[in-house]
Amino acid sequence: GQNIDQPTEMTATEGAIVQINCTYQTSGFNGLFWYQQHAGEAPTFLSYNVLDGLEEKGRFSSFLSRSKGYSYLLLKELQMKDSASYLCAVKGSNYQLIWGAGTKLIIKP
Amino acid sequence: GAVVSQHPSWVICKSGTSVKIECRSLDFQATTMFWYRQFPKQSLMLMATSNEGSKATYEQGVEKDKFLINHASLTLSTLTVTSAHPEDSSFYICSARDPDRGDSSPLHFGNGTRLTVT
Numbered sequence A: 001g002q003n004i005d006q007p008t009e010m011t012a013t014e015g016a017i018v019q020i021n022c023t024y025q026t027s028g029f030n031g032l033f034w035y036q037q038h039a040g041e042a043p044t045f046l047s048y049n050v051l052d053g054l055e056e057k058g059r060f061s062s063f064l065s066r067s068k069g070y071s072y073l074l075l076k077e078l079q080m081k082d083s084a085s086y087l088c089a090v091k092g093s094n095y096q097l098i099w100g101a102g103t104k105l106i107i108k109p
Numbered sequence B: 001g002a003v004v005s006q007h008p009s010w011v012i013c014k015s016g017t018s019v020k021i022e023c024r025s026l027d028f029q030a031t032t033m034f035w036y037r038q039f040p041k042q043s044l045m046l047m048a049t050s051n052e053g054s055k056a057t058y059e060q061g062v063e064k065d066k067f068l069i070n071h072a073s074l075t076l077s078t079l080t081v082t083s084a085h086p087e088d089s090s091f092y093i094c095s096a097r098d099p100d101r102g103d104s105s106p107l108h109f110g111n112g113t114r115l116t117v118t
Helices: none
Strands: A003-005 A007-015 A016-027 A032-037 A044-049 A053-057 A060-065 A072-074 A084-091 A097-099 A103-108 B004-007 B010-013 B018-027 B030-036 B045-050 B065-071 B076-081 B091-095 B113-117
Touching: A003 A084, A007 A016, A016 A032, A016 A084, A016 A103, A032 A060, A044 A060, A044 A072, A044 B091, A053 A103, A072 A084, B004 B091, B010 B018, B010 B076, B018 B030, B018 B091, B018 B113, B030 B076, B045 B065, B045 B076, B076 B091
Parallel strands: A007 A103, B010 B113
Antiparallel strands: A003 A016, A016 A072, A032 A044, A032 A084, A053 A060, A060 A072, A084 A097, A084 A103, B004 B018, B018 B076, B030 B045, B030 B091, B065 B076, B091 B113
C-alpha cells in the first residue's frame, strides 16, 4: 500500500528551530511537496523536492532522501505565525498526490 | 503566481437542498482540477478529479450522483452537493496546477468553502 507518516503534533518555542519529519512508502516517486495550512484556511505551497538534498527558502528548508523514503521540513527563527499544520505530500507513479495527515505545530512564546 | 479562486467562502443551507461551489483558475488554463474535502482536525481527502470536457473521476466511496462535477471550460469547475445532509457539512477545497510550468509546479488551492447543512 501507499503510506505517508508524519508526527501528529509538535511544540516549539518562538525563535527556535524545529524539524518536521515525513517518511513515505509509495508506488513510484515523482516529487515531494510541503504545504502549510492555518486553521480554517486552505493549504499554501511551501517547497518541492524531487532530487536528494536540501532546498532552502528563507527561514524554511526542505530535505529529501529518496533512498530512505524520507524528507524533513526545517523551520528556523520560529514566529508565532508559524503555528499551523504542515502537510507532506508525495507525487506517486500516476502523478497523483498522496497526502500525509499533517503535523500540527504549536509555537509557544 | 498561479491563483485559484473559489466561491462561496462559506454557505449554510437546509437539509435536502443543493449547493454549488465554483472553482476558477485565474491566470492559467487547467485541464484538470481536484476537489478535496476536509473534516475538522483531519487531513485532506481527495474526492474527485475534474477533467475539462469529460467525466470526472471519483475516488472510492464518493457518490458521483451526490457530488456532481462539471468542468465546462479550461478555467472553471463546479461541484454541486445535491440533497445535502448534515453529514455533508465540511470544508471543501478545490485545487489545480499550471500545466505549463512542468511537473514541479505545485497544486494551488482555492480558499475553500465551508459548508454547513442544518
